[in-house]
Amino acid sequence: MKMNSTKQLMLENLEATPLAYGAIILNKEKFIQVLNEINALSNLFLLKNKIVSLKSIITSPKNDRNGLLNIDTNGDTISLRRDILISELNQILEAKTLERAKYYLKRLENGVQKVKTSKINDINLLRWKEYDEIITDSLWVLDKRDTSGAHFAWYWGNFIPQIPHQTLLRYTKKGDWVLDTFVGSGTTLIECRRLGRNGIGIELNSEVAQKAKCLVEKEYNRYKVTTEVAVGDSRTIEMRNILDKYEINQVQLLIMHPPYHNIIKFSNDKKDLSNAKSIEEFLKMLGEVVDNASPFLEKGRYFTLVIGDKYSKGEWIPLGFYCMNEVLKRGYLLKSIIVKNFEETRGKRNQKELWRYRALVGGFYIFKHEYIMLFKKK
Numbered sequence: 408m409k410m411n412s413t414k415q416l417m418l419e420n421l422e423a424t425p426l427a428y429g430a431i432i433l434n435k436e437k438f439i440q441v442l443n444e445i446n447a448l449s450n451l452f453l454l455k456n457k458i459v460s461l462k463s464i465i466t467s468p469k470n471d472r473n474g475l476l477n478i479d480t481n482g483d484t485i486s487l488r489r490d491i492l493i494s495e496l497n498q499i500l501e502a503k504t505l506e507r508a509k510y511y512l513k514r515l516e517n518g519v520q521k522v523k524t525s526k527i528n529d530i531n532l533l534r535w536k537e538y539d540e541i542i543t544d545s546l547w548v549l550d551k552r553d554t555s556g557a558h559f560a561w562y563w564g565n566f567i568p569q570i571p572h573q574t575l576l577r578y579t580k581k582g583d584w585v586l587d588t589f590v591g592s593g594t595t596l597i598e599c600r601r602l603g604r605n606g607i608g609i610e611l612n613s614e615v616a617q618k619a620k621c622l623v624e625k626e627y628n629r630y631k632v633t634t635e636v637a638v639g640d641s642r643t644i645e646m647r648n649i650l651d652k653y654e655i656n657q658v659q660l661l662i663m664h665p666p667y668h669n670i671i672k673f674s675n676d677k678k679d680l681s682n683a684k685s686i687e688e689f690l691k692m693l694g695e696v697v698d699n700a701s702p703f704l705e706k707g708r709y710f711t712l713v714i715g716d717k718y719s720k721g722e723w724i725p726l727g728f729y730c731m732n733e734v735l736k737r738g739y740l741l742k743s744i745i746v747k748n749f750e751e752t753r754g755k756r757n758q759k760e761l762w763r764y765r766a767l768v769g770g771f772y773i774f775k776h777e778y779i780m781l782f783k784k785k
């Protein structure tokens with residue numbers, strides 16, 4: 408991955424939220440000075456002794472005789488996750504050679520002094536251990552929906568906020584633009600506001616769009632980003648006009664969470680993908696949406712497709728993979744297929760026994776998963 412040049416630490420632009428995990432705030436200048444002094448030692452035993460003293464300050468502030476924890480209001484501070492800092496100091500203590508110990512020490516110093524991010528997100532790779540909120544496995548078992556803030560889960564067929572949350576953190580930077588062509592209740596836009604990304608959502612159903620707008624407005628706009636819900640058919644809406652309004656040429660992330668064909672009927676509108684007469688027609692319609700939006704996605708950036716399979720007449724229809732193929736026909740590289748568990752809706756929970764019986768009789772399995780497919784524009 409090509410990295411941006413290493414630049415000065417700008418905490419407000421980074422994603423780490425160390426305070427939530429138990430942070431220690433240090434006088435940055437003093438801390439670097441202490442690290443430099445330790446690094447200058449040429450005896451492993453002495454070096455480790457100094458690390459032990461440093462560790463005792465981190466674990467017990469009353470041992471601070473160097474002013475490491477003196478935060479003066481005009482001074483530069485650094486906020487680090489205490490548990491990770493301690494584990495890094497332990498790693499130095501476990502080093503078998505002076506050379507190795509100095510390597511770990513230098514790495515710690517770099518993480519304090521510098522920032523290394525990629526072109527597509529604000530994750531500081533020099534402090535990657537602090538981002539345990541970010542999932543990197545392809546199996547997501549999420550037991551609870553995030554219902555905080557404006558996320559009310561009122562819309563049947565919405566996705567859980569963790570989906571846009573994770574993809575925004577991984578594939579966008581603060582200030583980037585996100586386009587969701589099936590915005591529904593506005594989950595993506597609420598997350599955009601939280602994370603400081605601009606968002607455009609398109610929704611066919613004007614009533615749903617209106618409700619989404621009101622809800623999105625309720626979310627505190629800390630980063631003063633733009634979030635817009637446009638009403639229209641994502642196959643034909645003039646994307647250029649929408650983007651021109653904000654004087655942007657392209658977006659940096661595309662999100663699509665279309666109907667899973669006719670599993671949920673969203674309206675009676677013929678333009679609604681949930682009313683496609685056949686799988687073939689559904690795929691054609693989805694392809695048209697992809698064709699309409701793709702020219703406005705920046706090259707090298709990501710497209711998130713959230714989709715599930717379906718049953719029809721006793722047969723498993725791999726709708727997710729059919730949709731994947733539609734996207735792959737259009738100049739994208741497949742980066743990941745994530746399998747995510749389904750939450751049980753209240754209705755389904757009541758029918759659980761019945762479905763189990765049907766599954767045993769019919770020789771099939773009950774759907775418990777959907778896909779989050781990630782593509783990169785070539």
Ligand SMILES: C[S@@+](CC[C@H](N)C(=O)[O-])C[C@H]1O[C@@H](n2cnc3c(N)ncnc32)[C@H](O)[C@@H]1O
Binds near residue numbers: 566664
């Ligand atoms: C699965 S839902 C998306 C839910 C959304 N992710 C959320 O969290 O609320 C699909 C949405 O696509 C909308 N839709 C269907 N056909 C469309 C089209 N041609 N253009 C735009 N939106 C469409 C439906 O009205 C529905 O709200």
